[in-house]
Amino acid sequence: MRATVIHGPTDIRVEQVPDPTVRQPTDAVVRVVLACICGSDLWAYRGVAKREVGQRIGHEFLGVVDQVGAEVTTVRPGDLVVAPFVWSDGVCDFCREGLQTSCPHGGFWGSGGSDGGQGEAVRVPFADGTLVGLPAEAAGDERLLTALLTLSDVMSTGHHAALAAGVRPGATVAVVGDGAVGLCGVLAAKRLGAERIIALGRHRARTDIARTFGATDVVADRGDAAVAAVRELTKGYGAHAVLEAVGTEESMRTAISVARDGGAVGYVGVPHGGSAGVDISQMFDRNIRLGGGVAPARAYIPELMADVLAGRIDPSPVLDRAVSLDEVPEGYRAMHERTALKVLIKP
Amino acid sequence: MRATVIHGPTDIRVEQVPDPTVRQPTDAVVRVVLACICGSDLWAYRGVAKREVGQRIGHEFLGVVDQVGAEVTTVRPGDLVVAPFVWSDGVCDFCREGLQTSCPHGGFWGSGGSDGGQGEAVRVPFADGTLVGLPAEAAGDERLLTALLTLSDVMSTGHHAALAAGVRPGATVAVVGDGAVGLCGVLAAKRLGAERIIALGRHRARTDIARTFGATDVVADRGDAAVAAVRELTKGYGAHAVLEAVGTEESMRTAISVARDGGAVGYVGVPHGGSAGVDISQMFDRNIRLGGGVAPARAYIPELMADVLAGRIDPSPVLDRAVSLDEVPEGYRAMHERTALKVLIKP
Missing domain, CATH: 3.40.50.720 (NAD(P)-binding Rossmann-like Domain)
Known part of the structure; x- marks a missing residue:
């Protein structure tokens, strides 16, 4: 598949990478429908936050479940889902308290060896703990999908x-x-x-x-x-x-x-x-x-999603530019130069 | 009257100073029954916190009301009272919210021209907003009075x-x-x-x-x-x-x-x-x-006092040494050298 890779400051490329697969029975693979670029990605883009050469990037995405491991019970292939910007096991003390960002099995998309959100698909560890199902009807409504994507990070x-x-x-x-x-x-x-x-x-x-x-x-x-x-x-x-x-x-x-x-x-x-x-x-x-501090988005998505679906809040205007996957490097440049507020990616 | 005055680092003296009097109709004069030395007084004693030469010191005391101004309504001469470590008007937005330490008319005992608690008597501005009445029966019980004195600062x-x-x-x-x-x-x-x-x-x-x-x-x-x-x-x-x-x-x-x-x-x-x-x-x-931050002791004294009077809490053991007013300089030395935890003063 193709995904966004960071090679160094201002050096963002879209490259062919291995297709994600289910490796653990708790994994899912999600085909990305929408992703975006975060202001915090710019710290890496500008070289302020260090990244390994060739590391994936992007931590906000929603998409459709493509495969699930044998132990996954809450989502199945074909489901529309949104992911918070960290994954978490869903069963530890911190996850049960709603502080999933402190989950000892948690991690950040794009960190050491994991997939990033700015690509065609993502291997999702602990799919039951991490993913939140969205109503299938939302799939046809791009404004609504865009609003739901913000639950991944910025709205939460x-x-x-x-x-x-x-x-x-x-x-x-x-x-x-x-x-x-x-x-x-x-x-x-x-x-x-x-x-x-x-x-x-x-x-x-x-x-x-x-x-x-x-x-x-x-x-x-x-x-x-x-x-x-x-x-x-x-x-x-x-x-x-x-x-x-x-x-x-x-x-x-x-x-x-x-x-x-x-x-x-x-x-x-x-x-x-x-x-x-x-x-x-x-x-x-x-x-x-x-x-x-770092927001436990996973804890907030259900209640915020209800308000987005009911039309009580609409955060979608924060995404003011859309690019294809190939155009992601231009999206970073636009955010860096402040000609875009936040860039939506349609892989 | 006699009161404690700081002349410079480690230079604490007990001197003759003018008797306090009612200057504003909202003032009271309180004759000090018990006072004490605070760990924070040691910052001044050690020269870390700056003080003017000749400034009064001490911000924890309880005593008996001696005089009141014409507008004071909640305490009267003869009443046993405890003072929090800052005075406050009792009527502003912050006082009504329980953050008396942010009262725009408030102040700290011993600051610019005001009396300190380590003396024979104190002029108390805004007596209605500042002082809390104690039951007269407490007067005869030194352990209880000592416990109540801690409400002035350390327990609160x-x-x-x-x-x-x-x-x-x-x-x-x-x-x-x-x-x-x-x-x-x-x-x-x-x-x-x-x-x-x-x-x-x-x-x-x-x-x-x-x-x-x-x-x-x-x-x-x-x-x-x-x-x-x-x-x-x-x-x-x-x-x-x-x-x-x-x-x-x-x-x-x-x-x-x-x-x-x-x-x-x-x-x-x-x-x-x-x-x-x-x-x-x-x-x-x-x-x-x-x-x-700085504790709004005035807000807490009523509920903590109830627990002290009922015997549910007894903070008095934190005061492990007692001195007369003349011995206050020795009290500072003892706390500075850590041979005393906290020194009680009986003027």
Whole structure:
């Protein structure tokens, strides 16, 4: 089959690779119908996150089950399924608690020897623990499929940030970052009943999506000016809940600074700035909580899927460009150059 | 009157100072019956935390109301009262939410021009918002008064750490630090239903108190060895809830490292190590939450007081030495040299 392979910084290729097969009785093979490129893939593309030469890439996909191992019971060939961005065994203590990202048998698509999502098919370990079935009727509706694909990562991650930040009905929320995760964070905050949602971002096309997702205010400033703007909008108090969806030192510093005393920051941007942006003295004096991390998407997919299927949320606008598998390298370039927000792949 | 004054590092004196008087109609003057020395006072004693020459010191006291301003309605002369370690107006948004430490009219005893707790009397701003009445019968019972004095800071702070760490019935808890706050954290965790409490500390006299307060295990190691020991005690998982009661870089690093994936660290040690101990990548990968800060003791005193009065908790053993007001400088020396855990002052 053909799949996306990373050979080094900015060197993304679509190549012939071995067809995936069932190796363990708990495996399934899924033929990919839709995949996409993640902002976090760009860290590898830019050489900031290290990858082995020839490693697969892509961790968001949905598709149709092609083969299953003898012990797989919850999905069967022909089923439409979505995969969260990590696989997990579904039976360990952490999986049962809903923290599948800490499953001792879990792993990340594209890591050492595993298939990535940006290809024609994927061998899925622990298919029963990992995959979530989608209604067959969704197959004919590309907008709906696109919305369901976001459950794989960005919508689930935005929801994780909103939960970690303690978003409640009536809350004032600030969202730092206008990438796909930040925008999904806006949608998640709205879904959880936030009354006021301040989106921090400077890309008009993106903040326009934020507004359609429920943002009541947009702040285009950064750093101290952004902090002053959010305080101005909140009678000087700051936001009860802040979603940090970037992962840099500056964005973390901004997130903590715009939180109301006693409030919380939910951070889901993969940290690339060390802890220097975590101003612990400010957090201490003002009782700011910090939570979040890698989102257990598998735990969230069922409830978010119900809302997508019912039309209560539609995260599909975060995917604003579509490419074929051959065009994946161009998709990376477009996201790197910010001419695309998030790129859909149709293998 | 006589009160404790700090002139510089290790230079603590008891001096004649002006008698406190009612200056605002919301003030009260309280004659101090019991006060004490806090571990955080030692940061000033050691010159790590800056103080003006001649500044008052001490932020924990209980006593008898001597005078009240015309607008004070909840306490009157002769009442036995305890003060939290910050004063607060009692009517602002934050006070009503129970985060009195963020009251815009609040302040810390001993700060710029205010009285400190380690003296014969204290002018109390916003007496209605700040003071909590104690039953008159307690006056004759020194052990009970000593226990009630801990509500001023260390017991309330230990409780804050336990709440921030999300201690629940059945939880496994680790407490980093065997000072008075750490020990009160053990007691608070036990009170909230923790099943297993691992106290990290290396001073036998202190860890013995931890055991009487409910610690089921004691780990005397530090750093990586402490992390390994806690994991060994918890099937490799770590603790659901970790109370950080020291405030150094190393203690924060240890606290985060001994938390179970998906767990929380409640930190109440005044941060003196910057954020270098906050390992954000580890927190991200393992979904560790971090909360805490300066404890709103005023919010906690009523419920903790009820438990002290009913004999359900007795934090008094953390005060293991008593001095007169004249002997306060010796009390500081004893705590600095660790020959005393926490020193009670009887003015």
